Amino acid sequence: MKIIKIQEVAENPEHIKALAKTLANGGLVCMPCRGTYRILADLLNEDAVINLMQSKRRTSKAPSLVFVPSKDHLSKITDEVPSVANQLAKDHWPGPLTILFEPSSEIPRSVVKQLTKANGHIGVRIPEDELMVRLLQEFGGPVLVSSANKEKKAGASSPAQIRKNFVSRVDHFVDAGDLSGDGSSTIVEIKDGKAHVTREGNISSEQLKKYC
Template structure:
């Protein structure tokens, strides 16, 4: 497992390119984002996405998350984007608001199966974490994202635990030291113009209502 200190990674274009190269080569990267470490992989690479699943020993129907860089990239992953969802996107992305969509049917078969296994939908957002956003932009494709912990276990804020859990499974680890867990994103679904809050989080429901009525 290669290790780069977070400060080095965020202040070097060469280090950023190295992260993207690892993703392009089918590797799994672990990095800090919004108070916890995340495992990321190129969404277009079936083997890389499966590598994340296998590293986590993930078998339960946990919801999936994808990061995109912009609304155009969203269209490469999601189908049937409701106008109300577009309204939320324009006002609240980048930000801690995850919106669940139908996954495009032309995604790689095994990737699509993983994405929709839990809920029939895929959760997507533009990350407000600047470093993560830069990585997605530089890669030029959506990334698959999962918390850096084993199935039903904690440890996603501890570099020591991550090195123990994922030794040999991660191509590159961006080490920012121990993290203080932050609030989770708010998760919503939008269907036929109706918005349903699936999970309360950083964006309050009142803000969503206010945005839609503006």
């Protein structure tokens, strides 16, 4: 595990390039986003996804989350973007809104099987965190995102715990010190051309009323 302080990443673009290269080579990157640490892997790389899952000892039907660098990259996630989903993304991305999509045929079948156990869908959003977006843009594709803790265990806000748990799995760790969390994203599913809030987070149901 190579550890880089977040100030170094913010000040030196070469670090963003190095992190993107790690993802492109099938490695794992851990960095802060919305008050907790997240582990990232190339969504379209089967070995990278398996490595992430095994590192967390993830076996349950937990919902999956994917970050994309722009709305244009949705074509790599899903074969169809309903008009209401397109409008939601236009109005609320980057931001704490996760939209559920049926997975694209371009995603390896083994990956789809792993990621859709919870509800048959993949949750997608563009994060509002500046460094995360810069990394996604440099990488140029969708990344699977998971909290940096063992399944059903705490520790996603503690660099010390992350180093202990993932030292042999994560290739690059961007250290921003202890974090305190910043709320959860709102999750929306599209049914019959309308948005249905399945989990309310930092965006309220009232704010999404016009899409429902």
